[in-house]
Amino acid sequence: MKAAIVGGGVIGGGWAARFLLNGWDVSVFDPDPEAQRRIGEVIANARRSLPALYDRALPDEGRLTFHADLAEAVRGAGWVQESTPERLELKHDVLASLSSLAPEKAVIGSSTSGFKPSDLNAGGARAIVAHPFNPVYLLPLVELVGAREETERAAGILRSLGMFPLIVRKEIDAHIADRLLEAVWRESLWLVRDGIATTEEIDEAIRMGFGLRWAQMGLFETYRIAGGEAGMKHFLSQFGPALKWPWTKLTNVPEFDDALVELVAGQSDAQSGQLSVRVLERLRDDNLVGMLRALKKSGSGAGGVLNRHEALLRRPETDGLPVTADRQIPQGWTDYNGHMNEACYLEASAAASDRFMEMIGADADYIAGGKSYFTVENHLRYLKELHAGERLTITTQVLKAEGRKMHLFHFLKGGDGSLAATAETLLFHVDLTTRRSCPPAPAIAARLTALAEAHAALPVPEGAGRHVGQRG
Ligand SMILES: NC(=O)C1=CN([C@@H]2O[C@H](COP(=O)(O)OP(=O)(O)OC[C@H]3O[C@@H](n4cnc5c(N)ncnc54)[C@H](O)[C@@H]3O)[C@@H](O)[C@H]2O)C=CC1
Numbered sequence: 001m002k003a004a005i006v007g008g009g010v011i012g013g014g015w016a017a018r019f020l021l022n023g024w025d026v027s028v029f030d031p032d033p034e035a036q037r038r039i040g041e042v043i044a045n046a047r048r049s050l051p052a053l054y055d056r057a058l059p060d061e062g063r064l065t066f067h068a069d070l071a072e073a074v075r076g077a078g079w080v081q082e083s084t085p086e087r088l089e090l091k092h093d094v095l096a097s098l099s100s101l102a103p104e105k106a107v108i109g110s111s112t113s114g115f116k117p118s119d120l121n122a123g124g125a126r127a128i129v130a131h132p133f134n135p136v137y138l139l140p141l142v143e144l145v146g147a148r149e150e151t152e153r154a155a156g157i158l159r160s161l162g163m164f165p166l167i168v169r170k171e172i173d174a175h176i177a178d179r180l181l182e183a184v185w186r187e188s189l190w191l192v193r194d195g196i197a198t199t200e201e202i203d204e205a206i207r208m209g210f211g212l213r214w215a216q217m218g219l220f221e222t223y224r225i226a227g228g229e230a231g232m233k234h235f236l237s238q239f240g241p242a243l244k245w246p247w248t249k250l251t252n253v254p255e256f257d258d259a260l261v262e263l264v265a266g267q268s269d270a271q272s273g274q275l276s277v278r279v280l281e282r283l284r285d286d287n288l289v290g291m292l293r294a295l296k297k298s299g300s301g302a303g304g305v306l307n308r309h310e311a312l313l314r315r316p317e318t319d320g321l322p323v324t325a326d327r328q329i330p331q332g333w334t335d336y337n338g339h340m341n342e343a344c345y346l347e348a349s350a351a352a353s354d355r356f357m358e359m360i361g362a363d364a365d366y367i368a369g370g371k372s373y374f375t376v377e378n379h380l381r382y383l384k385e386l387h388a389g390e391r392l393t394i395t396t397q398v399l400k401a402e403g404r405k406m407h408l409f410h411f412l413k414g415g416d417g418s419l420a421a422t423a424e425t426l427l428f429h430v431d432l433t434t435r436r437s438c439p440p441a442p443a444i445a446a447r448l449t450a451l452a453e454a455h456a457a458l459p460v461p462e463g464a465g466r467h468v469g470q471r472g
């Protein structure tokens with residue numbers, strides 16, 4: 001699979017990273033000689049953040065190439081994404097060329113923030129709007145506007161990249177999200193211009209309050225709760241009339257003169273000018289990863305998208321021993337010593353035990369039926385440092401399976417395949433109603449015994465049965 005990226009600035013670079021890290025080959029066309037360096041830096045940021053969202057490994061990265069010839073860049077592409085500056089005449093030229101050069105079956109998407117497909121295709125092109133959000137490699141939303149059949153085909157491809165396609169029912173300037181963003185931005189500019197608030201104060205007003213709510217419940221669900229037990233109707237009757245009070249300046253746009261530009265840019269420099277854009281991007285990405293991982297636990301909003309994508313990612317089942325984890329180490333697992341924190345070795349091992357339980361049939365359905373395993377003892381050995389972004393693979397050997405006892409030994413291997421840690425763990429099968437140990441269901445016992453018998457032929461792992469501080 002190949003994607004062609006035409007225009008490799010902020011958004012084109014993000015698209016390149018999204019495709020590349022999901023295993024697509026990516027070709028880039030951008031006349032700016034700086035584009036290759038900039039895209040390299042964006043992809044480096046994406047490598048440290050995107051894999052951290054998943055508890056499974058992403059596909060192997062595709063191949064990245066840069067081209068001076070547009071026809072060469074789009075040859076063989078299944079997706080062509082135009083991300084040139086927001087100027088209609090330029091987009092007409094570029095999209096017309098792409099429509100004649102790209103393979104017939106290729107989706108031609110435009111990243112335009114505001115133009116409608118009928119604007120873009122006025123010169124005879126066949127593009128759809130595929131409007132993403134910055135950073136494209138982390139945020140799932142892509143607004144799709146265009147012919148239904150084409151947007152549905154595009155939606156399937158975007159889902160396979162872990163994105164959330166939102167098909168806009170009717171074309172309209174600035175689609176859905178940018179209309180909302182623009183309303184907030186316009187009002188913020190008034191507040192700055194009129195000296196009511198600084199750029200920093202406005203950012204605090206967002207991030208200390210409603211910004212936190214929006215990522216998980218959006219606007220209407222949040223307001224439903226704000227109506228209390230009486231719900232949405234009560235909320236509307238209480239706050240609806242306020243829309244006619246002078247709470248906001250609504251549609252007026254402040255004069256974009258030099259004074260306003262200097263005021264906003266000056267305040268913004270004072271707020272964050274000491275940090276480079278790349279540093280700010282990394283801070284943003286680390287925070288987004290933390291928030292997205294929290295949403296993944298509840299399955300809310302973008303967390304549900306991640307869970308569905310993760311279920312599609314390949315999971316190797318055996319490597320001699322069952323493979324119970326195969327993932328990249330997230331940035332958030334590293335500590336002040338610059339390596340994977342000790343607690344995260346346990347987190348990874350506990351997830352491997354969960355996966356092993358699934359493999360023998362003690363899965364979510366079995367647990368919902370009232371039976372499970374509890375861990376009663378763990379022994380971890382830290383043998384080698386592990387680092388963010390490195391591949392972590394865990395294989396699991398059954399040391400003993402007797403009645404209600406399950407004794408496992410996890411081998412944690414780093415990206416170079418060498419042993420980085422071992423985790424020996426003893427689990428008891430329990431009845432979740434009585435909270436007491438009991439024998440597992442016969443089907444579980446049979447699968448576990450079969451694995452235990454197969455593993456009995458293997459040597460006892462070095463370090464098994466050790467106590468803390470034991471020499472040799
Ligand atoms: N920056 C943002 O937050 C977002 C921007 N967009 C949309 O994405 C598009 C691109 O915006 P940005 O990436 O922000 O702009 P940008 O200015 O960062 O990048 C534009 C790139 O296009 C290249 N370019 C110029 N003419 C070209 C041509 N004829 N062929 C190929 N490349 C050409 C430039 O060299 C530059 O690298 C716009 O339509 C914008 O509305 C969409 C979502 C968010």
Ligand SMILES: C[N+](C)(C)CC(=O)CC(=O)[O-]
Nearest residue numbers: 112113132133134178181
């Ligand atoms: C400012 N903008 C209109 C280019 C923003 C977008 O289009 C989406 C985003 O990422 O905020």
